[in-house]
Amino acid sequence: MDLTYSAPEAAFRAEARAWLDANVGPFRDASSNTADGFAKLREWDRLLFDARLSAVSWPEEYGGRGASLWEWLIFEEEYWAAAAPQRNSQNGIFLLAPTLFEFGTNEQRGRILPKMASGEEVWAQGWSEPNAGSDLAGLRSRAERVVEDGRGGWRLFGQKTWCSRGAFCDRLFGLFRSDPTAERHRGLTYLMVDLRAEGVEVRPVQVLDGEEGFAEVFFDGAFVPDQDVIGEPNDGWAVAMATASSERGLTLRSPGRFLATADRLVELWRARGDRSDPAVADSVVRAWMDAQAYQLFTQQAVSVLMAGEDKKMGAEASLNKVWWSELDLSIHEAALGLLGDEAQLDSDWLRGFEFALAGPIYAGTNEIQRNVIAQRLLGLPRG
Amino acid sequence: MNFAFTEDQMAFRDAVRTLLEKECPPEVVRARWEGKPTEVWASLSDMGVVGMTAPEDAGGLGMDELDLVLVLEECGRAALPEPIVEHAAVVIPALREGGGKTAQRWLPMLAAGEAVATAGLGEAPLVPDADRAALLLDDHDGCLHAVEMSACELTPLDSIDRGRPLFAAAWYAEKDTKVEADFELAFDRAALGASAQLLGLADRMISMTVEHSKEREQFGRAIGSFQAVQHRLADALLRLEFARPVVYRAAYAVARPGECAPADRSLRVSMAKAYAGDAATDAARAALQIHGAIGYSWEFDLHLFMKRAWSLAAAYGDGSFHRRRVGDWLQQREDSDA
Ligand SMILES: Cc1cc2nc3c(=O)[nH]c(=O)nc-3n(C[C@H](O)[C@H](O)[C@H](O)COP(=O)(O)OP(=O)(O)OC[C@H]3O[C@@H](n4cnc5c(N)ncnc54)[C@H](O)[C@@H]3O)c2cc1C
Numbered sequence: 001m002d003l004t005y006s007a008p009e010a011a012f013r014a015e016a017r018a019w020l021d022a023n024v025g026p027f028r029d030a031s032s033n034t035a036d037g038f039a040k041l042r043e044w045d046r047l048l049f050d051a052r053l054s055a056v057s058w059p060e061e062y063g064g065r066g067a068s069l070w071e072w073l074i075f076e077e078e079y080w081a082a083a084a085p086q087r088n089s090q091n092g093i094f095l096l097a098p099t100l101f102e103f104g105t106n107e108q109r110g111r112i113l114p115k116m117a118s119g120e121e122v123w124a125q126g127w128s129e130p131n132a133g134s135d136l137a138g139l140r141s142r143a144e145r146v147v148e149d150g151r152g153g154w155r156l157f158g159q160k161t162w163c164s165r166g167a168f169c170d171r172l173f174g175l176f177r178s179d180p181t182a183e184r185h186r187g188l189t190y191l192m193v194d195l196r197a198e199g200v201e202v203r204p205v206q207v208l209d210g211e212e213g214f215a216e217v218f219f220d221g222a223f224v225p226d227q228d229v230i231g232e233p234n235d236g237w238a239v240a241m242a243t244a245s246s247e248r249g250l251t252l253r254s255p256g257r258f259l260a261t262a263d264r265l266v267e268l269w270r271a272r273g274d275r276s277d278p279a280v281a282d283s284v285v286r287a288w289m290d291a292q293a294y295q296l297f298t299q300q301a302v303s304v305l306m307a308g309e310d311k312k313m314g315a316e317a318s319l320n321k322v323w324w325s326e327l328d329l330s331i332h333e334a335a336l337g338l339l340g341d342e343a344q345l346d347s348d349w350l351r352g353f354e355f356a357l358a359g360p361i362y363a364g365t366n367e368i369q370r371n372v373i374a375q376r377l378l379g380l381p382r383g
Numbered sequence: 384m385n386f387a388f389t390e391d392q393m394a395f396r397d398a399v400r401t402l403l404e405k406e407c408p409p410e411v412v413r414a415r416w417e418g419k420p421t422e423v424w425a426s427l428s429d430m431g432v433v434g435m436t437a438p439e440d441a442g443g444l445g446m447d448e449l450d451l452v453l454v455l456e457e458c459g460r461a462a463l464p465e466p467i468v469e470h471a472a473v474v475i476p477a478l479r480e481g482g483g484k485t486a487q488r489w490l491p492m493l494a495a496g497e498a499v500a501t502a503g504l505g506e507a508p509l510v511p512d513a514d515r516a517a518l519l520l521d522d523h524d525g526c527l528h529a530v531e532m533s534a535c536e537l538t539p540l541d542s543i544d545r546g547r548p549l550f551a552a553a554w555y556a557e558k559d560t561k562v563e564a565d566f567e568l569a570f571d572r573a574a575l576g577a578s579a580q581l582l583g584l585a586d587r588m589i590s591m592t593v594e595h596s597k598e599r600e601q602f603g604r605a606i607g608s609f610q611a612v613q614h615r616l617a618d619a620l621l622r623l624e625f626a627r628p629v630v631y632r633a634a635y636a637v638a639r640p641g642e643c644a645p646a647d648r649s650l651r652v653s654m655a656k657a658y659a660g661d662a663a664t665d666a667a668r669a670a671l672q673i674h675g676a677i678g679y680s681w682e683f684d685l686h687l688f689m690k691r692a693w694s695l696a697a698a699y700g701d702g703s704f705h706r707r708r709v710g711d712w713l714q715q716r717e718d719s720d721a
Contacts, residue, residue, distance in 0.1 A: 133675050135601040162676040206681035214680060279703055336697070340704065341507040343697035344549060346541035361675055367611040383610065
């Protein structure tokens with residue numbers, strides 16, 4: 001065991017910190033759920049990309065630095081400590097990219113990754129449908145195989161819903177039913193779709209705070225060429241499950257984010273709280289400690305990943321997901337407690353609280369994660 | 384000993400529920416969010432609800448907190464976008480007790496609902512629905528003052544619940560604005576009123592969620608058949624049903640000052656506010672979690688109730704404020720025993 005950072009790692013941290021300090025200012029308050037904020041955040045991704053900080057762990061040929069997972073964690077810590085904004089590109093970089101590295105072709109990676117990291121093409125996640133939420137395999141949107149003018153591809157029909165930032169995104173990755181005769185988890189194909197193509201209609205949907213954070217996407221014969229299938233046709237479930245474990249596990253929500261929020265909670269406590277109130281102290285201290293524990297759990301998991309051949313998190317990802325989502329809520333609940341009567345007013349903490357409330361729902365609800373933990377990690381029988 | 388409401392009290396509650404179901408559906412709450420006027424105040428006035436605590440000779444119904452608590456619960460269930468707690472539970476009783484010219488002049492108008500009153504009694508000076516009101520009851524140096532809204536400078540604030548918009552009010556205390564009524568009692572009444580509304584809100588969110596759980600199917604069955612969903616709703620109900628008697632006990636303490644010293648009254652009210660706030664915020668958490676993404680959307684009505692619950696749970700002292708008051712009371716009781 002060695003819990004010290006190497007000299008190059010420390011140097012990388014210093015570089016990231018200095019760069020973020022110098023550049024993040026004008027972007028801090030941009031919201032990716034509004035048209036203006038989204039446009040601004042495209043510029044932000046571009047700046048990060050030009051500094052090779054948009055996706056540090058990717059190979060250099062796609063605009064990354066070939067950084068290790070440790071360096072990626074360091075970057076994330078610095079990113080959130082600088083109070084940098086939630087990125088437009090998160091679903092692309094954290095969910096689609098790991099899938100492309102595992103299942104994509106070189107042609108796909110070369111064509112898609114650099115534009116994803118530079119903010120030129122922003123990706124939406126198209127999994128959920130009105131009747132397929134927790135039960136994703138219940139999805140009904142169809143992909144019909146076609147060959148037109150010698151060109152092979154798929155025509156899409158049906159509807160996706162709850163696509164985060166979908167109203168402003170350029171492209172969507174998602175699962176479609178390509179073999180209606182196959183058993184539920186088979187006969188699904190993982191496709192990438194141009195949201196501006198003919199036969200696609202995007203309708204913005206407002207979220208809790210009134211911003212257009214969701215979209216519904218309707219398909220009426222939109223064409224997707226064969227080159228935009230990831231993995232084998234009809235094998236999309238396995239590909240999608242790999243994305244799911246990225247979402248629950250490491251990549252979507254790194255510890256840096258919660259460490260930074262927990263530090264801001266401590267600042268609020270020191271500035272405004274009655275430090276002699278043991279109940280308030282308890283809620284603040286617990287939340288801060290939970291963020292620390294999440295960092296340690298992650299460091300341990302990364303050590304396993306970096307030592308092993310098979311760089312994947314399995315059902316353990318569900319432990320992660322429950323922890324970070326409940327941690328985020330407890331940090332924000334403690335902050336609202338410190339605000340007392342003023343919690344009746346809008347504030348960054350309130351907005352953060354509303355967003356934290358979604359954590360136990362998206363990326364697989366916490367009920368589903370607890371089912372996974374009980375059945376796959378503990379080996380309990382299915383209900 | 385009989386810890387139960389009378390037939391009349393329950394009949395009145397049922398009548399208010401029926402009226403609000405008809406006249407205050409979620410569209411009306413949304414209209415208030417958009418700053419549009421609503422009709423529901425006039426209907427509640429016709430029914431005598433807004434003036435129920437005013438003396439009969441001022442045109443009121445001469446009722447007390449035990450009558451009021453059930454009615455306010457219904458107002459919470461509907462997320463009524465009106466300052467009914469401030470008007471009927473706080474200002475009218477304070478003027479009734481304070482007497483004098485202000486009472487003479489305002490009570491008949493407030494009882495008839497022709498004028499709306501609100502109050503700003505929290506730790507932070509936040510006045511709900513000041514845009515609707517003609518009269519403000521506020522505190523200054525531990526005393527209550529009634530000020531005409533036209534003499535106040537109002538600043539709108541960014542409220543999380545725009546069905547209960549908050550304002551900062553600046554005004555001057557003068558000799559003739561003073562109301563000879565007890566500030567602590569007015570604060571307790573506001574906290575009690577908020578508690579009653581929180582019960583109704585919790586109940587509403589639980590029933591919405593039960594309905595959704597029966598209808599929504601995943602994995603080929605109603606989500607309400609999953610034990611994780613059942614237990615979460617069962618817990619929410621448990622909290623609500625144990626908050627209820629605590630709130631009713633507090634209403635009794637306020638309604639019967641002869642049987643309850645002021646410190647004991649505040650103890651009862653604090654217990655009520657702490658329990659009701661937790662019950663409603665817990666119900667909101669369970670409701671959102673069980674609705675899933677649809678509950679997170681603006682088009683769906685759940686957020687109207689959730690935001691009212693958050694707002695009222697923080698108003699007039701949040702849970703930790705009130706638990707501290709209970710703690711102080713317990714400490715003092717030990718002292719006097721020793
Ligand atoms: C902020 C936010 C962003 C999102 N972004 C996206 C996106 O970009 N792309 C996308 O495709 N989707 C997105 N989603 C949708 C998300 O994936 C779904 O909300 C989630 O999968 C749950 O589905 P549902 O909402 O239909 O709830 P349901 O599946 O209807 O679940 C309702 C309730 O039943 C419970 N339940 C269901 N099955 C079981 C079971 N077997 N055992 C116990 N309990 C169960 C659930 O836990 C939940 O509490 C987003 C959601 C939110 C809130």
